[in-house]
Amino acid sequence: MANKKQVAISAMAATSMLLAGAAPALAATADETVDSAQNSSAAVEQSSEGTSAYAAADAAAGQFAWDQSTITPNAVIRDVFRAATSALCNATNDLAVDNPLQWKLSVSGDVDNAFTATIDELAQEQAVQQTMTCSCGGNPSDGKAIITADVKGIPVNYLAGRASAHNDANTIAFVSSDGTEVAMPLAYAVGHHGVISFEINDEDLSASVGGNNQLWLAGVSANYFVRDIVEIRITHEEVVPANPGEDMEYPNSPNVGLLSASAE
Numbered sequence: 193m194a195n196k197k198q199v200a201i202s203a204m205a206a207t208s209m210l211l212a213g214a215a216p217a218l219a220a221t222a223d224e225t226v227d228s229a230q231n232s233s234a235a236v237e238q239s240s241e242g243t244s245a246y247a248a249a250d251a252a253a254g255q256f257a258w259d260q261s262t263i264t265p266n267a268v269i270r271d272v273f274r275a276a277t278s279a280l281c282n283a284t285n286d287l288a289v290d291n292p293l294q295w296k297l298s299v300s301g302d303v304d305n306a307f308t309a310t311i312d313e314l315a316q317e318q319a320v321q322q323t324m325t326c327s328c329g330g331n332p333s334d335g336k337a338i339i340t341a342d343v344k345g346i347p348v349n350y351l352a353g354r355a356s357a358h359n360d361a362n363t364i365a366f367v368s369s370d371g372t373e374v375a376m377p378l379a380y381a382v383g384h385h386g387v388i389s390f391e392i393n394d395e396d397l398s399a400s401v402g403g404n405n406q407l408w409l410a411g412v413s414a415n416y417f418v419r420d421i422v423e424i425r426i427t428h429e430e431v432v433p434a435n436p437g438e439d440m441e442y443p444n445s446p447n448v449g450l451l452s453a454s455a456e
Contacts, residue, residue, distance in 0.1 A: 261323060264339040266393050269400040292396050292404040297351075297388065301425040304356035311346070311390050311405060318350040320387060329413035329437060342394065343408050345387030348424075352378065357426045363433060366407050367423040374407070374418045375433045378426060384409040388421060413437050 293312035300306040321344040328337035348364065357378070365375040389408045392400040403419040416436045 262340060263323070263393060264341055266395055266400040269339055269341070269392070292390055292398070295390075295404045295420075295422075297405070297421060298423045299351050299355040299426065300423065301355075301427040302358045302361050303352075303426055304358070306355060311388075314346045314351070314388075315390065317354075318346060319344060320347055321391075322385065322387070324385070324408055324410055326408065326414045326417065329415055341392050341400070343387060343389045344391040344394075345389035345405075345408065348386035348388070349382045351388070351424060352382070352426055355426065358428065360428045361426050363427050363429040365425040365427070366418050366421050367425065368418050369420040369422045372418055374416055374436075376416070376436050377432050380435050381409065384412055388424075409436070 293310065293315070295311045296308055297311060297314065298306070298308040321342055323340060324343045325338065325340045327339075328335075331337040352361070352364070362378055363375060364378045364381050365373055367373050386407060386409050388405050390397065390405050397403050397406060397419075401419075405421055406419040407417055407421060409416060413436065
């Protein structure tokens, strides 16, 4: 296998999806709808016998705004989300982390340069920080099983390139210290901005979701965010694993909920 050309992993990123959770803030003013609301009230009044609730109500002007870039504080992630459900971002109550930067990660498989290195060594070589969203696949409309965070980690794209993955490599498997294994198409992991995270909102994972490191993917259910990864295997498979969540129907993504309101 060593005579095969090395894969140009960076080319895969050219077709990558937009980063989940990084959409700009949007706003719509209600002033523009006042006239139409008054016209609707008049129409109801004309078509009704007696007094209409529509006709009696005064049109109100205000502003409605939303965004998908507000960062969820680690205190909220730790005290609310992790306590409420371990499914969110594969959260854990295990906070006993001695030194997560000394955690060793191996990359092997159909590669020319298999290696083992500490998270700290890899972070010194290549690390990115990006705004990402983590949501439970079953989060309902206006549900709270969703967070947005500044995630710092080592790109899957970089790890595959450092190992000189073969040009026919099509599968990547992430193996946790407890034996949990998650496999998916290599192009999918790269295209969804996959990172092996070691910091959330500028703090170790132990301050939020727990653990030493964790796979984060943009626009993917938190069910696939395996933690405490010790090995990454990049291989060529005759049957490539399905894309994560391909056979699932997510009820609500992205999530929108009304949390507060005020009258001016």
